[in-house]
Amino acid sequence: xxxxxxxxxxxxxxxxxxxxxxxxxxxxxxxxxxxxxxxxxxxxxxxxxxxxxxxxxxxxxxxxxxxxxxxxxxxxxxxxxxxxxxxxxxxxxxxxxxxxxxxxxxxxxxxxxxxxxxxxxxxxxxxxxxxxxxxxxxxxxxxxxxxxxxxxxxxxxxxxxxxxxxxxxxxxxxxxxxxxxxxxxxxxxxxxxxxxxxxxxxxxxxxxxxxxxxxxxxxxxxxxxxxxxxxxxxxxxxxxxxxxxxxxxxxxxxxxxxxxxxxxxxxxxxxxxxxxxxxxxxxxxxxxxxxxxxxxxxxxxxxxxxxxxxxxxxxxxxxxxxxxxxxxxxxxxxxxxxxxxxxxxxxxxxxxxxxxxxxxxxxxxxxxxxxxxxxxxxxxxxxxxxxxxxxxxxxxxxxxxxxxxxxxxxxxxxxxxx
Amino acid sequence: xxxxxxxxxxxxxxxxxxxxxxxxxxxxxxxxxxxxxxxxxxxxxxxxxxxxxxxxxxxxxxxxxxxxxxxxxxxxxxxxxxxxxxxxxxxxxxxxxxxxxxxxxxxxxxxxxxxxxxxxxxxxxxxxxxxxxxxxxxxxxxxxxxxxxxxxxxxxxxxxxxxxxxxxxxxxxxxxxxxxxxxxxxxxxxxxxxxxxxxxxxxxxxxxxxxxxxxxxxxxxxxxxxxxxxxxxxxxxxxxxxxxxxxxxxxxxxxxxxxxxxxxxxxxxxxxxxxxxxxxxxxxxxxxxxxxxxxxxxxxxxxxxxxxxxxxxxxxxxxxxxxxxxxxxxxxxxxxxxxxxxxxxxxxxxxxxxxxxxxxxxxxxxxxxxxxxxxxxxxxxxxxxxxxxxxxxxxxxxxxxxxxxxxxxxxxxxxxxx
Numbered sequence: 030x031x032x033x034x035x036x037x038x039x040x041x042x043x044x045x046x047x048x049x050x051x052x053x054x055x056x057x058x059x060x061x062x063x064x065x066x067x068x069x070x071x072x073x074x075x076x077x078x079x080x081x082x083x084x085x086x087x088x089x090x091x092x093x094x095x096x097x098x099x100x101x102x103x104x105x106x107x108x109x110x111x112x113x114x115x116x117x118x119x120x121x122x123x124x125x126x127x128x129x130x131x132x133x134x135x136x137x138x139x140x141x142x143x144x145x146x147x148x149x150x151x152x153x154x155x156x157x158x159x160x161x162x163x164x165x166x167x168x169x170x171x172x173x174x175x176x177x178x179x180x181x182x183x184x185x186x187x188x189x190x191x192x193x194x195x196x197x198x199x200x201x202x203x204x205x206x207x208x209x210x211x212x213x214x215x216x217x218x219x220x221x222x223x224x225x226x227x228x229x230x231x232x233x234x235x236x237x238x239x240x241x242x243x244x245x246x247x248x249x250x251x252x253x254x255x256x257x258x259x260x261x262x263x264x265x266x267x268x269x270x271x272x273x274x275x276x277x278x279x280x281x282x283x284x285x286x287x288x289x290x291x292x293x294x295x296x297x298x299x300x301x302x303x304x305x306x307x308x309x310x311x312x313x314x315x316x317x318x319x320x321x322x323x324x325x326x327x328x329x330x331x332x333x334x335x336x337x338x339x340x341x342x343x344x345x346x347x348x349x350x351x352x353x354x355x356x357x358x359x360x361x362x363x364x365x366x367x368x369x370x371x372x373x374x375x376x377x378x379x380x381x382x383x384x385x386x387x388x389x390x391x392x393x394x395x396x397x398x399x400x401x402x403x404x405x406x407x408x409x410x411x412x413x414x415x416x417x418x419x420x421x422x423x424x425x426x427x428x429x430x431x432x433x434x435x436x437x438x439x440x441x442x443x444x445x446x447x
Numbered sequence: 448x449x450x451x452x453x454x455x456x457x458x459x460x461x462x463x464x465x466x467x468x469x470x471x472x473x474x475x476x477x478x479x480x481x482x483x484x485x486x487x488x489x490x491x492x493x494x495x496x497x498x499x500x501x502x503x504x505x506x507x508x509x510x511x512x513x514x515x516x517x518x519x520x521x522x523x524x525x526x527x528x529x530x531x532x533x534x535x536x537x538x539x540x541x542x543x544x545x546x547x548x549x550x551x552x553x554x555x556x557x558x559x560x561x562x563x564x565x566x567x568x569x570x571x572x573x574x575x576x577x578x579x580x581x582x583x584x585x586x587x588x589x590x591x592x593x594x595x596x597x598x599x600x601x602x603x604x605x606x607x608x609x610x611x612x613x614x615x616x617x618x619x620x621x622x623x624x625x626x627x628x629x630x631x632x633x634x635x636x637x638x639x640x641x642x643x644x645x646x647x648x649x650x651x652x653x654x655x656x657x658x659x660x661x662x663x664x665x666x667x668x669x670x671x672x673x674x675x676x677x678x679x680x681x682x683x684x685x686x687x688x689x690x691x692x693x694x695x696x697x698x699x700x701x702x703x704x705x706x707x708x709x710x711x712x713x714x715x716x717x718x719x720x721x722x723x724x725x726x727x728x729x730x731x732x733x734x735x736x737x738x739x740x741x742x743x744x745x746x747x748x749x750x751x752x753x754x755x756x757x758x759x760x761x762x763x764x765x766x767x768x769x770x771x772x773x774x775x776x777x778x779x780x781x782x783x784x785x786x787x788x789x790x791x792x793x794x795x796x797x798x799x800x801x802x803x804x805x806x807x808x809x810x811x812x813x814x815x816x817x818x819x820x821x822x823x824x825x826x827x828x829x830x831x832x833x834x835x836x837x838x839x840x841x842x843x844x845x846x847x848x849x850x851x852x853x854x855x856x857x858x859x860x861x862x863x864x865x
Contacts, residue, residue, distance in 0.1 A: 103616025105616075105620070195520050196744065196747055198523075199522075199747040202524075321744050322742070323744060326610050326739050330613055333750055412844065426646065427647055428612055
C-alpha cells in the first residue's frame with residue numbers, strides 16, 4: 030500500500046455523549062505520529078460544516094485543551110442531525126475534500142452517521158479520488174451492530190446506576206410502604222440504558238434497587254406492574270422503578286402518549302415516567318409517586334463517567350487513524366472483547382454498509398423471566414464497561430471542560446449554492 | 448454547670464440531603480470524647496421511632512461505617528414527616544427518654560423539626576426532667592433563618608451548577624439557534640437552588656449558561672421570557688434555562704398547574720419545566736424544547752457533593768454535642784462566616800423557637816435588575832460553599848455507601864397505645 034500523503038478531517042455527528050470528544054483526542058493523538066498526515070482539520074457541526082467549508086485547524090489547539098477533550102462532554106467540534114440529501118450535497122462534500130486535500134476522513138457517530146460516511150466513501154471511489162474513510166462508533170443507545178459495545182453507552186449506564194444507588198439511600202430513609210420513585214431514562218427502541226440500572230445492585234442481592242426495570246422490549250402490562258409494585262412496597266417499604274422512555278403498551282403504542290406531550294407540537298418522546306406515575310397514583314391510593322427525568326444529563330454527565338468508556342473512545346479514535354494509515358477505508362472501528370477471564374478490549378473493523386443498516390437489540394435472553402430485571406449474562410457483559418471513574422478537574426467548585434480556539438481554515442471555494 | 452451523666456439520642460427528620468448523615472457522624476465522633484455520655488442511640492425514622500421506642504445502638508456500629516456516613520446521602524437512621532400532635536405523643540416521647548435515660552437529644556432537620564425539638568425541650572423543662580436539646584440544621588432549601596447557610600444546600604447547588612456546565616457542552620454542540628433546554632430544580636417558596644445554578648458561569652462571563660434563571664421570587668412574565676429566549680437564541684445558538692419548581696405567575700398561581708399534575712390526585716409540585724416547555728413550544732415555532740427534571744437526584748447526589756458542605760455538616764454535629772456538654776439547651780447550631788477575606792466557618796447557637804417560626808428568603812437585592820440572573824453578592828455568598836469535591840469510594844464501578852447494622856436497643860416500655 031503506497032503511502033497516502035494529505036490532510037485529516039474529523040467530524041462529529043448526532044447526539045453528543047460524555048466521551049465523543051475522547052475519540053477526537055485519540056484521532057489527533059495518533060495522527061500526529063504519522064508524517065504522511067500534513068494537517069489535522071475539524072469540521073464544525075459535522076457534514077454541515079463540510080458543506081459550508083467551516084473547517085478548523087485542530088493542530089493549532091493547545092495540547093492542554095486536546096488533553097481536556099478526554100473528559101469533556103458534548104461535541105467540541107459541534108454536531109448536527111443534517112442528512113446529506115441531494116447529489117449536489119455529496120458533490121459539494123467531495124469538492125471541499127479536494128480543495129483541502131482531505132485524504133483521511135474520520136466521522137464519529139451512530140448508524141446514520143456511518144451511513145453518511147459510507148456514501149461519501151463510495152462517491153470518492155466512483156470519482157477516483159483517493160480517500161480513506163473510517164467511522165468511529167458513538168451512541169449512548171449502544172445499538173450499533175458488530176461492535177461489542179459503543180463508546181458513550183457505559184458512561185450513561187454508570188450515571189444511571191450511580192443515581193439509582195443514591196436515590197435508594199434517600200427513598201430507604203423516607204419509605205413507609207408508601208413511596209414509589211420513578212427514574213425515566215433514555216432509550217427509544219432498546220432498553221440498554223434502563224438495563225444498565227441493574228448495575229446498581231450488589232452481587233447476590235436481587236432485591237436491591239432498582240426493583241423494577243421497565244424495558245421497551247417487554248410490553249407494559251398494567252396489572253402485572255401494579256402487582257409487582259405492591260409486592261415490593263410490602264417487602265422494601267419503597268419501590269424504585271427505572272423506566273425507558275420508549276416503553277410501549279400491548280398494542281405497541283408509547284406509554285408516553287399523553288395530551289401534554291402532544292401539545293408541544295412535536296412527537297418527542299419522554300413521558301413514560303409521568304404516564305406511569307399517573308397510573309400508579311390512580312391505582313395505589315395513599316402511595317406517593319415521584320418522577321425524576323434526568324433527560325439530557327445522562328448523556329453528558331462526564332463528572333460521573335466511566336474511565337473505561339473514555340479510554341475506549343480514545344482508543345477507537347487512535348485505531349481509526351492506524352487503520353486508515355494501513356490503507357483501510359469504508360470501515361468502522363469496532364470494540365472487541367478479549368477471551369480471557371480478565372476484561373480486555375481490542376479493536377476491529379466492520380464494513381460501514383453493514384453497520385449503517387442494522388440495529389443491535391438488547392438480547393431477550395439477558396432479561397429475567399420476570400421481565401423486570403437483568404440476569405447474569407447482562408451483568409457479565411455490562412459490568413466491565415463501567416469500571417473506573419473519569420477524573421474531571423474542578424475550578425472554583427465546578428468542572429472545567431475543554432474550550433477549543435477553533436482557528437478557522439481559510440475557505441478556498443465559493444460559498445455553497447442554495 | 449454540673450456534669451449531666453446519661454445517654455445521647457440522635458434523630459433525623461424531613462427530606463434527606465447529601466450531607467445529613469455527616470452530621471450524625473459528627474455527633475457520634477464528638478460524643479465519644481465525653482465520659483458523661485454513656486450510650487449513643489439513634490431513633491429510627493425520627494420522632495416516629497421515639498414514639499415506637501425503635502432505638503438503635505450507634506456505638507455498636509463499626510468505625511468504618513460511621514466514617515462512611517460522611518459521604519452517604521439519604522438519612523441512615525431513617526426519617527419521617529410525622530408531626531407530634533397530641534399531648535399523648537409528647538408524653539410518650541418523654542417516657543421513652545426517661546426509660547432510656549436520654550439526657551442529650553440531637554435532632555437534625557429543617558424548620559418543622561426544630562419546632563418539634565423546641566416543644567420536646569419545653570415539655571421536659573415543665574416536667575423537671577433534665578434534658579439538653581440541640582438542633583442541627585439541615586435542608587437543601589437553605590431557608591433556615593439566623594444560620595448563614597444550611598448544610599445540604601451547597602451540595603444541591605453544586606450538583607445543579609455541575610449539570611448546567613455539562614448540559615451546556617451538549618447544547619452548544621447541538622444548537623443552531625433553535626434549541627432550548629430547561630432544567631427544573633427544587634425550590635418551592637425560595638429560589639436558593641435555582642440561584643445556585645449561577646455558579647456555573649465563569650467569572651466575567653455573564654453570557655455563560657444558565658442564560659435565564661426563573662425564580663419563585665420573580666413572577667413569571669410570559670412576554671418578557673419569550674423576548675429573553677429569542678435574544679439568547681440569536682446570540683448563543685441555544686438557550687439554557689433553570690427554573691425553580693415553585694415558579695408562580697403574576698396572579699400568584701404555580702406555573703405547574705396543568706391537568707396532568709392534578710390527575711395524580713395530590714398537590715405535589717413539579718411541573719414548572721413542562722409548563723414552560725409548552726409555552727415556549729407554542730410561541731417559538733421551529734424551536735426544539737427539552738426538559739430535564741433531576742428531581743430527587745439533586746438532594747442525594749453525593750457523588751457530586753461539596754466537600755465544604757459535608758465538612759460543615761460534620762462540624763455542626765460536633766458543635767451540637769459540645770454545646771450540650773457545656774450546658775446549652777433549646778438551641779440550634781448555626782453556621783457563621785468569618786470576617787476575613789478567606790472563607791472560614793464557625794458555629795454559633797440560636798434559640799430553637801426563633802428558628803422554628805421564620806424562613807430565610809433569597810434577598811431581592813442579590814437578583815440582577817433583569818430578574819433572571821444573580822449578582823456578585825449572591826456569588827460572593829454561595830461560591831465558597833461549593834468548594835471541594837466529596838470523595839465517594841467506588842466498588843465495581845458504582846458508589847459505595849454506609850450500611851448501618853442497626854443493633855436494636857431493648858425496649859423497656861409497653862407498646863405505644865393507639
